[in-house]
Amino acid sequence: MKYTRLTKQQLEELKPEFINFLATQQITGEEWKLLKEDQPNVAEDEVDVFSDLVWEGVMTKVGYIENISAQHMHLFHCSEKEMKLISVKVMNPDIDLTTSIGFSWFKKNWQSDFVEYLTASKAYTEDKNLDKFSLIQKGGVITKGELYQWFEKVIG
Numbered sequence: 001m002k003y004t005r006l007t008k009q010q011l012e013e014l015k016p017e018f019i020n021f022l023a024t025q026q027i028t029g030e031e032w033k034l035l036k037e038d039q040p041n042v043a044e045d046e047v048d049v050f051s052d053l054v055w056e057g058v059m060t061k062v063g064y065i066e067n068i069s070a071q072h073m074h075l076f077h078c079s080e081k082e083m084k085l086i087s088v089k090v091m092n093p094d095i096d097l098t099t100s101i102g103f104s105w106f107k108k109n110w111q112s113d114f115v116e117y118l119t120a121s122k123a124y125t126e127d128k129n130l131d132k133f134s135l136i137q138k139g140g141v142i143t144k145g146e147l148y149q150w151f152e153k154v155i156g
Helices: 008-013 015-024 029-038 040-061 100-109 128-137 146-155
Strands: 064-068 072-078 082-090 115-123 141-143
Touching (some): 008 015, 015 029, 015 040, 064 128, 064 146, 072 128, 072 146, 082 100, 115 146, 141 146
Antiparallel strands (some): 064 141, 082 115
C-alpha cells in the first residue's frame, strides 16, 4: 500500500465512489457482503487499492500545505518541479499561533524582531505525491494557499 487506508468515516463519505470502484472490479453489492464475510483479507485489499486511488487523486491536486504549531508556521507551495517553503518562527514564548489571540498578535507584529523568516526550496524525490503525503502525515493541512501567497508578496 502506497498511502494509508481511508478511515471508516472517509469510506462512508465516498460510498458512491467506492460502489463504482467495486463495479469496475465486477463486484456486486451481494458479492461484496460475501467477500467481507468469507474472505476478509481480499476485502481489505480492495479497500487498500481504493484508498490508494483516492489518495493519489487528492495528492495530484494539492498545491499548498500548511503546518502551524505554537511558535512555527511551515507554509509549502507544491509547484510542478519543487516544493517551496516559507518558514515563520515566533520567538515570543507567550505567543501560540494556533490560538486566535496568538495569531492576532502575529498579524500586528509580523515585522517585529520577535518574528524570523526563512525561505527554501527542495526538489521532489522520485514520487512527488508521496512527498506531499508525508507532509500531511506530519500534521500538514491542505489549503488554498492564501497565507503562503500573502507571505510571498510581503517577504518575497
